Amino acid sequence: MSWSLPILNRDRAARWTFGFAFFIFVYRLLTHSLVHQMQQPVLYETDFDYTYWLYHLTGVPRLLADNKFPAWAFDILLLFFTSYSWATSGRYRWAVLCCAIGWTLYGLIYNSYSHHHNASIIGVMVLPYAFLLQKERKFRLMWEGFRYFYLYIFTDAFIHKALIKHSLFFLPNGAEFIKTNQALFMVQHPDSLLTELYAWVITHPMVAYLGFLTMILLQGCMLIGFFTRKWDRWLFWIPILFHTMNLLFIDVFFYELLILNLTLLPLSRTSDDGK
Numbered sequence: 001m002s003w004s005l006p007i008l009n010r011d012r013a014a015r016w017t018f019g020f021a022f023f024i025f026v027y028r029l030l031t032h033s034l035v036h037q038m039q040q041p042v043l044y045e046t047d048f049d050y051t052y053w054l055y056h057l058t059g060v061p062r063l064l065a066d067n068k069f070p071a072w073a074f075d076i077l078l079l080f081f082t083s084y085s086w087a088t089s090g091r092y093r094w095a096v097l098c099c100a101i102g103w104t105l106y107g108l109i110y111n112s113y114s115h116h117h118n119a120s121i122i123g124v125m126v127l128p129y130a131f132l133l134q135k136e137r138k139f140r141l142m143w144e145g146f147r148y149f150y151l152y153i154f155t156d157a158f159i160h161k162a163l164i165k166h167s168l169f170f171l172p173n174g175a176e177f178i179k180t181n182q183a184l185f186m187v188q189h190p191d192s193l194l195t196e197l198y199a200w201v202i203t204h205p206m207v208a209y210l211g212f213l214t215m216i217l218l219q220g221c222m223l224i225g226f227f228t229r230k231w232d233r234w235l236f237w238i239p240i241l242f243h244t245m246n247l248l249f250i251d252v253f254f255y256e257l258l259i260l261n262l263t264l265l266p267l268s269r270t271s272d273d274g275k
Contacts, residue, residue, distance in 0.1 A: 008140055014090030014131055020259040021082045021103065021124050035064050035106065036071035038113055045115040052112050061109050078102040090131035100128035123259040147263035154222035161216050168216055174208030181251045218242050236264040
């Protein structure tokens with residue numbers, strides 16, 4: 001059985017990637033999550049891994065997050081390089097490099113000052129680096145590598161829940177997750193249709209569990225992508241459905257991670273990519 005890299009339309013991939021990064025920037029702006037909107041935070045967390053505490057040892061995060069002018073300058077430059085890379089389809093490596101480094105630094109700053117390893121920002125922290133490679137085959141190889149990385153994120157979550165923590169077999173999980181994450185909403189909006197939906201699901205634990213089980217199995221379905229590309233057109237919709245259900249019932253916004261969903265799109269792929 002032969003294996004070949006898919007043929008990609010690099011310009012189209014760049015437009016989608018940096019366009020999605022622009023959407024993430026706008027979302028972060030509207031949710032007051034950019035560096036200049038952090039209101040000079042004092043506390044930060046570096047226990048995630050060595051990358052975080054080494055980065056904070058440089059003093060750069062404090063310089064940006066604790067000072068208004070550098071914070072504004074950083075966010076404006078991040079917007080500029082993201083927009084410029086989109087407009088030029090990522091053809092200028094210096095702009096792509098600045099954009100990629102900017103999103104990486106932003107992710108490290110935001111996660112450390114929000115005291116939470118925000119997984120949804122990972123995609124935009126890494127995907128722009130693919131456009132630094134000039135040779136077509138190397139670019140396609142890295143793009144394919146990010147595809148496998150994306151599949152790994154979901155597969156690892158499935159394995160962790162089903163085989164390590166065994167939460168797959170704990171019936172109260174579905175209702176308990178809704179109670180924990182939607183209790184405040186239900187108290188503040190007692191007459192909402194969503195509150196009625198949540199209350200009905202909570203009072204029917206088996207329905208909640210089946211929903212929870214479905215979510216885990218959807219993650220497990222992404223394992224198929226490790227063995228064939230011909231199912232990518234269907235796998236593309238699984239993360240969208242998964243994140244939508246998460247937002248609806250668990251109040252977790254993971255749509256930013258969908259930037260990696262672009263690696264599942266048939267961007268001028270060949271017809272024999274199912275091998």
